[in-house]
Amino acid sequence: MNIEELGKQIELAHGSGGKSTHRLIETAILPALKNSTLESLSDAAVINCEEKRLALTTDSFVVHPLLFPGGSIGKLAINGSVNDLAVSGAEPQAILLSLIVEAGLPMEIFLREIKAIADASSKAAVQVIGGDTKVVEHGKGDGMYITTTALGIVDPRINLSPRRIKPGDQIIVSGPIGDHGITILLARGEIDLEANLQSDSRPLWPLVKSMISVCPTAVKWMRDPTRGGVATVLNELSREIKMGIVLFEESIPxxxxxxGACEILGLDPLHIACEGQFVAVVEKDLLSELLKELRKVPGGEGAVHIGEVREKPPGVVLAVSTYGGSRRVDMLIGDPLPRIC
Amino acid sequence: MNKEDQDLVAWHLHLKGKVQGVGFRPFVYRIAKEKNLKGWVSNNTDGVHIYVEGRREDLKAFYHFVLTHYPPIALVTESSCWEEPLQGYNDFFIKESIKEGSSSVLLLPDLDICENCIQELHSPTDRRYGYPFITCTQCGPRYSIIFALPFDRQRTSMEPFKMCKDCQKEYEDPTDRRFFSQTNSCKECGIELFLRDNQKHLLSCGDRAIRDGAEAILKGEVVAVKGIGGFLLIADAGNEQTLRKLREKKKRSHKPFALMFTDIQSVKEEVEIGEEEQNLLIARTKPIVILDRKKKNDSFVNPLVAPGQDTLGVMLAYSPLHILLLEQVRKPVVATSANISGSPILTIDEEIFGFLGHLVDKVLTHNRQIVVPQDDSVLVLTPFYKQPIFLRRSRSYAPFFSLGNLSLDKDVSLLAMGADQKGCLTICHEGNIYVSQYLGSLENFETEENYKKQLNYYFGLFNLNPDSIAVDLHPGYRSTEIGLSLGKERKIPSYYVQHHKAHFWAVLGENNLIDDPGPILGIIWDGTGFGEDGAIWGGEFFLYHEGKINRLRHFKYYPLLLGDKAIKEPRIAALGILWEMGKEYFLREKFSSPDWHTYLKLLNQRRYFLCSSVGRLFDCVCSMIGSYDHSTFEGQAAIEVQKLATRYAKSFGTLDRLPWKKFDFIKKRLNTQPQISLNSFFDWFIEAIRNHWPKEQLAFCFHYWLCLIILEVVHSFQIKKIALSGGVFQNGLLVDLLRFFCEGTLDLYSHQQLSPNDENISLGQLMALANEKKILRSKEKR
Ligand SMILES: [Fe+3]
Ligand SMILES: [Mg+2]
Ligand SMILES: [Zn+2]
Ligand SMILES: [Zn+2]
Incomplete structure (x- = not known):
């Protein structure tokens, strides 16, 4: 393990979901816990269990403020985990919930979040079947942290694997990106903009299910672009498959x-977190079928084709504009949006 | 005469420098024949070798004559001579090139068409009358067509063209101008010209293609013409509709277009030309020269060519194809690099159809491959002393670099990766230095690919195996990343050089100051570079002494918000500077309410970079005086402020006639200790703007203040030698003002062969590395 490369101590950037996080996982965690399921670095682990394939995922949620337009930490904690299952092609079955609460948190807020958890799980058609609650000293916990662990059953018809990806495959996104990340920035008052914007936090399984029902094999890979945004998940993919990914700048929703908010701060929307969208690689021939189907599902109306996989340049994500040159789209570097989950 | 003098001896001469592809061997052949000497002359990868037999006295005379009378486009940088056993040849001949051995011959830049060839081109009885690819040993493409060294036809993109009988005869005839001319060809055997529409359909060939192409330009069409270093987009400079279309579709709203003329007379009708300007325009390198536009109402050149500028970028047609085409058009044309905004110049037909089909109507192309893409070089002359400054060094200059008095160990090979904004590579190989042409901004992916291609090309051309690779300190630079991963791959150690120190090393190297006892003050001002303390540097004063650089002073750090966005919006630099002074409200109306409150919040939370850049001070001034708050091209704000100040200074004719007393108060607004403070000057500046001082005077005061700061620092350290580098010194007015104040008392050094901008970073990195490895020395001291 290379300490020099990681730095002397844990920095906020290690949690940004961008380059530093990637390095921390690859150099510190993976070598220590070595196994093939872990190393695939997918959103959920898939376990073969007799006839069925189980998907298991866990996620911790730290967000400030706890409540924001369109959601709160409780809703995020449920949707975040069930979406990691959904983009693994698994229908959520059950959730374990772990709460770390800071002493002094108004009971009102605690109850509000429990209700948010209940609402979100019933909307996602999944039950919280167990959990744990710890209280830490005042000043040591930002109000509330939540960890959820979700179990799902992989739909037998779907076959997600980066190994199936070939040059010519197409990239789609389920709707407009960056809503969640910018909502949080606005809620924190970091951008002084009057904007009618809400977090996009929502369960994705209905959308995924609709694609599976029409042409399950057409979908080869899916991720939910949370921390680090679309740019980061696609960079991870391009490096893994050693192919190029080209995004059509003008078609990114x-x-x-x-x-406007990105413009003010000079941010790239491709780096901004989503909590209710997925990015997928699909077969070219079935692209329009899939989009047609997705757009029929409530919440899928905004699904669009945004790019394609090419043989070259390997390991690079490019954004091209119609009459402009191409620009390299890197993973999120540093931590311009600290502690967004 | 004693017996020894009558005895025949044999000498071997070895000449190095710009000695290949310049008619050196034919020249030697002719002299040897004239003097009735025997032996041979040959090109080798390490230069020209001459084996010659004769009487000692004649050989001496021959050697001396060769060194003093060689062709004007050649340059001998080193020569040696030794005696060899006599072989007893009975003739003098030109030997085939030997490819083995080390390749330390200099790569020759591309040349414009020579006078003799122009005459033949225009002479109806000549067999090359109207042949658009006429060349001889004294002219034509070199660097742009070479695949491998030495410069022989089979190693260039002339290889597919087999010489016809007549051409072959010239090639073999020692009395002919084209004796051993590697680019020799004619209408019979040579390169073919085609005109296509943007759907690739062939419209016409040869002479017809030129005629039809010219007609298209006159009709208001945009014609892509394949020239020496790449395609140029050519259009009628007087046709507003065409220019509007070109600007719109090239996504280039304000950046000036260059103009191409056929003759100096017609240039004189549009711009002010003195002797220095004319000499630069007609030089064999035929650069674009930025010249003052004539104030007249009946200008042929539409304002859209250079919106809002007092200047025009002008060049003379330099290749026979351009000459023939322009003679048919009969008026000056816009000639701008054919590329997608930000991407490299295009060199292949398919790329034109694929990427520029929407803006190009016709394509005038030929079947000789362009091996090394290059843009046209751009120079400007300072307004008063007429000192030339490179703004872009490329075609006809690159990759040649003269080390002057310096010499480098021959067995050490180094590579320097340069910076990102003005990509440029420098290599040191076999004791020579090559500085690549301008390679563009690496934030564009196609440019990055082209940069890597150029790198690979050098590896192949020189069979490069560098001992070390120098890179910029900036962790986010692509050039740094590419250099480091190359180093990792090939197990070559890498070496970091801080950006502004590299600028300093470059100007020291170019002026043979590396061995200077010093001390030398380096004034290194530019846009932005990554500093050793993590701040953004760009307003630096360094001391060079005994091979070491120390930072003496810098502009006091001011807040710079938002990184790259700040560079595109001058108002953001201004906000940081005035906020620190508590005077940000002066700028309030430049920002929307959300922008304003968001940025103030960031400033109050100290979420900004610390910055000492002088380039951003120009932005700040530009925004404050109300010129631009958003730039549409790099350097726009600095160019604007310089333009206004130059207008003011020029209105007095000469610098000594300026009302200097009037500006004496600025001397009281200097504060250079412990660091250079902005407050006192900018306090006054705000007041002056409120009092409605004219923009031109405000801009001039800013320039004067910058000069006074330099003078004050120079005096406080009692230094006599000053070196200038960094993009800010592309500003001719600032350079002239400094010269005006320093003349007679201080020695001022600046760049001559390279641009002061980031194009010189790779040379500086290489110099720093060479100094570290102790392989640099002055020639006298060896
Ligand atoms: Fe610089
Ligand atoms: Mg997750
Ligand atoms: Zn010629
Ligand atoms: Zn011929």
Whole structure:
């Protein structure tokens, strides 16, 4: 393990979901816990269990503020985990919930979050079947941290594997990106903009299910672009498959509010977190079928084709504009949006 | 005469420098024949070798004559001579090139068409009358067509063209101008010209293609013309509709386009030309020269060529194809590099159709491959002393670099990766230095690919195996990343050089100051570079002494918000500077309410970079005086402030006629200790703007203040030698003002062969590395 490369201590950037996080996982965690399921670094682990394939995932949620337009930490904690299952092609079955609460948190807020958890799980059609609660000293816990662990059953018809990806495959996104990340920035008052924007936190399984029902094999890979945004998940993919990924700059779906906020701070929307979208690699021939189907599902109306996989340049994500040159889209570097989950 | 003098002896001469592809061997052949000497002359990868037999006295005379009378486009940088056993030849001949051995011959830049060839081109009885690829040993493409060294036809993109009988005869005839001319060809055997529409359909060939191409330009069409270093987009400079379309589709709203003329007379009608300007325009390198536009109402050149500028970028047609085409158009044309905004110049037909089909109407192309893409070089002359400054060094200059009095160990090979904004590579190989052409900004992916291609090309051309690789300290630079991973791959150690120190090393190297006892003050001002303390540097004063650089002073750090966005919006630099002074409200109306509150919040939370850049001070001034708050091209704000100040200074004719007393108060607004403070000057500046001082005077005061700061620092350290580098010194007015104040008392050094901008970073990195490895020395001291 190379300490020099990691730095002397844990920095906030190690949790940004970008380059530093990637390095921390690859150089510190993976070598120590070596096994093939872990090393695939997918959103959920898939376990073969007699006839069925189980998907298991866990995620911790730290967000400030706890409540924001369109959601709160409780809702995020449920949707975040069930979405990691959904993009692994698994229907959520059960959730374990672990709460770390800071002493002094108003009971009102605690109850509000429990209700948010209950609402979100019933909406996602999944039950919280166990859990744990710890209280830490005042000043040591940012109000509340939540860890959820979710179990799902992989739909037998779907076959997700980066190994199936070939040059010519197409990339789609389920709707406008960056809503969550910018909502949080606004809620924190970091951008002084009047914007009617909400977090996009929502369960993705209905959308995924609709694709599986029409042409399950057409979908080869899926991720939910949370921390680090679309740029980071696609960079991870391009490095893994050693192919190029080209995004068509003009077709990336963005709300005006998100565009404006990014403009003010000079941010790339491709680096901004989503909590209710997926990015998928699909077969070219079935692209329009899939999009047509997705757009029929409530919440899938905004699904669009945003790019494609090419043989070259290997390991690089490019954004091209119609009459401009191409720019390299890197993983999120540093930590311009600290502690967004 | 004693017996020894009558005895025949044999000498071997070895000449190095710009000695290949310049008619050196034919020249030697002719002299040897004239003097009735025997032996041979040959090109080798390490230069020209001459084996010659004769009487000692004649050989001496021959050697001396060769060194003093060689062709004007050649340059001998080293010569040696030794005696060899007599072989007893009975003739003098030109031997085939030997490819073995080390390749330390200099790569020759591309040359414009020579006078003799122009005459033949225009002479109806000549067999090359109107042949758009006429060349001889004294002219034509070199660097742009070479695959491998030495420069012989079979190693260039002339290889597919087999010489016809007539051409072959010239090639073999020692009395002919084209004797051993590697680019020799004619209408019979040579390169073919085609005109296509943007759907690739062939419209016409040869002479017809030129005629039809010219007609298209006159009709208001945009024609892509394949030239020496790449395609140029050529259009009628007087046709507003065409220019509007070109600007719109090239995504280039304000950046000036260059103009191409056929003759100096027609240039004189549009711009002010003195002797220095004319000499630069007609030089064999035929650069684009930025010249003052004539104030007249009936200008042929549409304002859209250079919106808002007092200047025009002008060049003379330099290749026979351009000459023939422009003679048919009969008026000056816009000639701008054919590329997608930010990407490298295109050199292949398919790329034109694929990427520029929407803006190009016709393509005038030929079937000789361009091996090394290059843009046209750009120079400007300072307004008063007429000192040339490179803004872009490329075609006809690159990759040649003269080390002057310096010499480098021959067995050490080094590679320097340069910076990102103005990509440029420097290599040191066999004791020579090559500085690549301008390679563009690496934030664009195609440019990065082209940069890597150029790197590979050098590896192949020189069979390069560098001992070390020098890179910029900036962790996010692509050039750094590419250099480091190359080093990892090939197990070559890498070496970091801080950006501004590299600028300093470059100007020291170019002026033979590496061995200077010093001390030398380096004034290194530019846009942005990554500093050793993690701050953004760019307003630095260094001391060079005994091979070491120390930072003496810098502009006091001011807040710079938002990184790259700040560089595109001058108002953001201004906000940081005035906020620190508590005067940000002066800028309030430049920002929307959300922008304003967001940025103030960031400033109050100290979420900004610390910055000492002088380039950003120009931005700040540009925004404060109300010129631009958003730049549409790099350097726009600095160019604007310089333009206004130059207008003011020029209105007095000469610098000594300026009302200097009027600006004496600025001397009281200097504060250089412990660091250079902005407050006192900018306090006054705000007041002056409120009092409605004219923009031109405000901009001039800013320039004067910068000069006074330099003078004050120089005096406080009692230093006599000053070296200038960094993009800010592309500003001719600032350079002239400094010269005006320093003349007679201080020695001022600046770049001559390279640009002061980041194009010189790779040379500086290489110099730093060479100094570290102790392989640099002055020639006298050896
Ligand atoms: Fe620089
Ligand atoms: Mg997750
Ligand atoms: Zn010639
Ligand atoms: Zn011929």
């Amino acid at each position: 963005l709300r005006e509010e998100v565009r």
